[in-house]
Amino acid sequence: MLRKTKLVFALSLAATVQVAQADEVLQVEQKLLSGLQSMQSLSFEQALNTFDQLSEEHPTYKLVQLVKADLLALKAGQPSMIDAYRKAHKDEISKLEDEAKVRWEFAQGALQQNSGFDHYVLKAGPQKNVVIVNLKESRLYLFGRNAKKQIEQLADYYVTIGAKGAGKQREGDQRTPIGVYHVVDMISDDKLPDLYGVGALPLNYPNKWDQSQGKTGSGIWLHGVPRNTYTRAPRSSRGCVVLNNSAMQKLLSEYKLPLSTPILIVDEESENLNFSLDSKYLVKEVRAWLGDNQPEVDWSQVSVYLYPNEKDLFYVTYPAKEKDKMVHQFWRRDMEGDWKVVLQDTENNEIKYVFRR
Incomplete structure (x- = not known):
């Protein structure tokens, strides 16, 4: 053995x-x-x-x-x-x-590792990158486009998560949220205390779904570590996802993660990432709904995700009519078994975070 x-x-x-x-x-x-x-x-x-x-x-x-x-x-x-x-x-x-x-x-x-990409990303729009953070593994998976514009895994890095684990519910609970979020800002290291390392990528937590569930808190970022340490313990942040400075610098400078990059934060073992529903059927339902209700939406711009740790909940996003804004929809099956939009929001791609020292 x-x-x-x-x-x-x-x-x-x-x-x-x-x-x-x-x-x-x-x-x-x-x-x-x-x-x-x-x-x-x-x-x-x-x-x-x-x-x-x-x-x-x-x-x-x-x-x-x-x-x-x-x-x-x-x-x-x-x-x-x-x-x-x-x-x-x-x-x-x-x-x-x-x-x-x-x-x-x-x-x-x-x-045997399964990044979860095929499990969670049912349809990818034109976004340059997708990030999946598996809290169970303390691992960040980065995906990007190859020369043929196909999405492939570029890297995976060890990360630190909240001191109290996963499933953020309220301000100050020291837990990392579970959900689908987007990068909404980039804060350079010259504007941050040394605690955050070489820079930070703030996320749009709490999103509309979080708010509907009564979740509170803010300031959930991807960020680096102080210069006097190489990395941090697996569970030691206040809720943020923390990478060592070299990995964080790669996200900022080499890969240049753009605003609105989707960040899927999940909390499942790799071997459990087997989709049980008919994803192709759901994607067809979304396309049909958009064709009937918003025919002006370009289908190639639409992304569809399975929402982590929620039963039969899906997240759909696409560019809004207004410049630099995105539509966020949350889909769920109703009592009759039909897929419906249960929540919708339009949000700016960029939400500036004012850091107070």
Whole structure:
């Protein structure tokens, strides 16, 4: 069984190498996981070499520094030093171990991972990118257009979520919301405290559906981390989705996520992402409704999403008649089994967030 686990893990790592070679963020993660695999295989000298290199390249990466210190203590024949340090810094080390566990478990299942794109995105409009954040995995999946204008996965990054987990309900509950949102602003690092790192992408939480459900709060962003740390524990934000600064910089500068980019925040295990309803039928219903009620809408501009963690709820969006605005519709099956628009809103693509220091 152990041999099989090692083989699966090795294949999972190999599957990420090609992407990692082109992405510094994923390169670091691959080295980390390779080092942990060496430890599991009792190849401590090899592991020490890996973590020694990582610690030089990323001196603010606390998890790397912790593992390196443990390996040095073992090499010196002083395991008691490990126990003493861990007792003195129990809470901080617990958070670092949580990060290692999340990354390790994600890598072990990498060959079977389901980003959820086909599950949630029933029809993609012309948008340049789509982002899916899986809170169960602490993972952000980025999708974009290839040379043939087809959507494909570009990258996936470890993320931090709310300290109290998923399912935001009210202001200050330290939970990350579940739903479909859009990027409505970009705040550069020179306008932010160091807590938010290299920049932030505010989302339109609470959206119209959230408001109809009585959910409160605001200020849910994608953002970076302070300069004195490489990353944060899996559950340690006030509700935002937090990436390390290198990953956040890629979203801002390399991929240049535009305003209105859809951000789907979900909370399901990958293996459960199997669509049970007839998605093609629903998409036909939407097209027919728009043809009857808003024939001026260009069907190629319409996007249709399964709304996460809601029974039989779908989200439809398309450009409004007014410039730089989007129509947001929420569809649900009625008592007779017919699909109806139960909520509709028109919102500006850009909603400036005024940050008060």
